[in-house]
Amino acid sequence: MEARQRRSFTDDYKRQAVDLVTSSGRSIGSVAKELGLRDSVLRRWVEQRGAGREPTATARRPTTQATVPSADHAAEIARLQRENERLRMERDILKKSIAIFAGTRT
Structure with missing residues (x-):
């Protein structure tokens, strides 16, 4: 060898x-x-x-540097957070209505 x-x-x-x-x-x-x-x-x-x-x-490991979000990004983030909260609320309402129509309560 x-x-x-x-x-x-x-x-x-x-x-x-x-x-x-x-x-x-x-x-x-x-x-x-x-x-x-x-x-x-x-x-x-x-x-x-x-x-x-x-x-x-x-x-x-290469890393990316954190940058401070610009005003546009901050506004977009705030808008998406509001939309996310609204969608969660709609989801919860739909879950409750499905439970009511199915005959079970949560």
């Missing part, structure tokens, strides 16, 4: 792989698969390069 030879990568290659993860917003797993690497190897490189800059959990 032939032993697998350990691959070595240059610092420049590692830096480019880490940059691909951080700039693309894709997961470490998908980038590692694309580059033909194991997830654990690329994750270690990301953690090593990100040491002191951001926490490990942030380096593993």
